[in-house]
Amino acid sequence: MLKRILALIAALMLLSTFLLGCAGSQKPSSTESTTESTTNNTAPKKESSSNFNKTGYPIVNEKITLHFASNKGGEEISYDDPKYIWQEIEKVTNIHIEWNNIPQASWNEKKNLMLATGDLPDAFLGGNGGALTSADLITYGPQGVLLDLTDLIQEYCPNIRKMFEQNVKTRIVSTSPDGKIYSLPFVQELGSNLVYNRHYINRVWLEKLGLDIPETTDEFVEVLRKFKTEDPNGNGLADEIPLSFIHNNHNYGCYGFFTPFGSLDCASHVSVRDGKVIFEPITEGYKQAVKWLASMYKEGLIDPEVFTHDINQYRAKGQTDTMVYGVFSGWVTTWGPYTVGTIEDGQNCDYVTLPPLKGPDGTQMWQSRSPAIWGGLFAVTSANKYVPETMRWIDLCYDPEWSFELQYGPVGYMLEKDEIGIYSFIETEDPAQMPVRGKYAPGLPPSYISAEFFETRVKFSTAMQKDYDQYYTYAPYIAENYMPDVTYTQEETEENATLTADIIPYIVSTQAKWIAGEGDIDAEWDAYVEAVKKMGLDKLIENYQAAYDRYMELAKK
Known part of the structure; x- marks a missing residue:
């Protein structure tokens, strides 16, 4: 009998250990009340009230209300909607947010007015990208309008501290020139984000004309000439547009055509080489690239509307039932009625990514951008009477699972999650029925998804996998030659x-x-x-x- 009792006790102890281990991998829930050990030797700050819980959830025993101002994306429903993800966070934290949810078009005007007049919310939160500019931070931080979060992060924010430790760039982007932290970032460590401007070539036309993918600038021009003169769309009309892009556009521009000449021109026109900042538009490589583009324009190989059409016109023109674009610029995984992929996809795609062209001297490179680490997404103001509570609330947004759902959408609408914690995306055969990212979650809020999380906890959607496949067309040719997200005095x-x-x-x-x-x-x-x-x-x-x-x-x- 005694042996049975001892065996039962041992089994129960083993089971409790197992359950505790499993709980550590899940996002905090509304019933969780765990504690965090700390190695901080500094004296703890005085808590707001006995209502506040420094560890565990809920954050407060009796519900409190905070007032946040946030910019709103075009697809988002009201932040107060019961289906919106903020309501789930309220259940966990017991903190209600009264949202001043401002459309993006009027955000800067209203935000500037709040800062200038002192009619402040408790916090600014970017739901659709940056809430505050670097100019806002360096102006209103030292004035005390925006609080220095440095010590508060050490005291109340284990998730944010972990982010700073895992990726030092997140701390750098968050640090103002005076060494203080007035805001928190949006972070998404997705490698495919590095290549923002890609070129797509018409595989159907290449096959019809018996042409190979061009590898050099000379071969590229010859392909465009055949696209222009040999009626590859077969309608008997001279309506083919060999090459189109949107001039001076970040994603749909012609920057990739500067790289064969050694220029890394981009929307900011700045690159970094061997620690030296370079202004590309006065370099010899830039000059030669412009001359090359001018020669193609003179031959009628470039769409004459590249300087005037907007994104809607550009897409409409290239997505008609009759193919007209031979090569176009963008960052897409679908193109109207046409499929988009890579050379490896073979005949499964209408358009495929065009690898970086080799220039006259053999140069083959590609420009990249700073990783998706953007500052100014969250700041606490001097009007806030519940600062520790606010810091614990925002720290929850940097929990790995909450971060993922804040960026991509809640489980049950955009996402599914299996029994071992792997996320997958809900997809439908009818594109019109696909869940819309950014409808029930902000999409670009203060949050952090690490590369490790993407690799170990996420099953990519079809579109995300296509995006990564395209990225690998350019990845071997990129280097960290971009200007990072620096801060200025x-x-x-x-x-x-x-x-x-x-x-x-x-x-x-x-x-x-x-x-x-x-x-x-x-x-x-x-x-x-x-x-x-x-x-x-x-x-x-x-x-x-x-x-x-x-x-x-x-x-x-």
């Missing part, structure tokens, strides 16, 4: 705004003029460079370099 911010207001429109309009054949780039180049310098380019680069150097110093700590 107030003086630098003001100077940069003045300088770029003159410089950027000038270089964009001059590039368009040269591509369109209006002017002689060789004859005008020296005067163009001199004009840009007279507008204060050297000072602009000096500010960029100083901010970059500070960023790299923080990375060493």
Whole structure:
């Protein structure tokens, strides 16, 4: 009998250990009341009230209300809707949020008014990207309008501390030039995000004309000529558009056509090489790329509307029932009635990613962008009377599972989750019936999804897998030559705004003029460079370099 009792006790102890281990891998629930051990030797701050729980959930015993101002995306329903994910977080925390949910179009105006007048919410939260600009942070942080979160993070935020430890760039992006943290970031460590501008070539036309995927700039021009003259869509009309893009557009532009000439031009027109900030539009590679584009435009190989059509016109023109685009720029996994994939997909796709072209001297490279680590997503104001509670609330948003659902949508609508905690996406055969990301969750809120979480806890949707497959077309040719998301001092911010207001429109309009054949780039180049310098380019680069150097110093700590 005694042996049976001892065996039963041992079994119960083993079972309790197993259950505790399983609970550690799940997101906090409304019934969880765990505690966190700490190695912080500093004296604990005085809590707001006896209603507050420093560890475990709920955060408060009796419900409190906080007032947040947030920008709203186009697909989102009201944050107060019972189906919206914030309601689930309220169940866990026992904190009700009164939302001032402002449409994106009027966000900056209303946000600036709140900051200027002192009519403040308890916190600003970016639901559709950044809530606060770097200028906001460096202006209103030192004034005390926005609170320094540095010590509060150490005291109340284990998830945020872990994020800072796992990815030092998240801490750097969150740190202002005065060394203080006034805001928290959005982070998504998805490798495919690095390649934002891709080119797609018409595989159907290549096969019909007996052509291979071009590998060099010369071969590319020859392919475009055949697309223009040999009626590959077979309708007997000269309606083929060999190459189209949207000039000066981040995702749909022509930046990839600068890389064969050694230029890493991009929307910011800045790159970094060997620790030195480079302004691409005054480099020799940039000049040669513009000359090459101009030569194709002169032959009628480039859509004459690249300087005037908007995104809707661009898509409508390229997605008609009759194929008209030979090559187009974008970041897409579908293109109207046409399928999009990679060379490896073979005949399963109408358009495939075009690998980086080799230039005249054999250069083969591709530009990338800073990873999706964006600051300014959450800030606490001086009006807040429940600061510890607020910090614990926002820390929950950085819990791995809550982060994933905040970015992609709640389980049951956008996502499914199996018994071992693997997330998958709900998909339908009819695209019109597919769940819409950003309807019941903000999509770009303060949150953190690590690369490890994507690799071990997520089964990619069809579109995400296609996106990654495309990314691998370019991945071997990219390097960390992008300007990271640096922070500027107030003086630098003001100077940069003045300088770029003159410089950027000038270089964009001059590039368009040269591509369109209006002017002689060789004859005008020296005067163009001199004009840009007279507008204060050297000072602009000096500010960029100083901010970059500070960023790299923080990375060493």
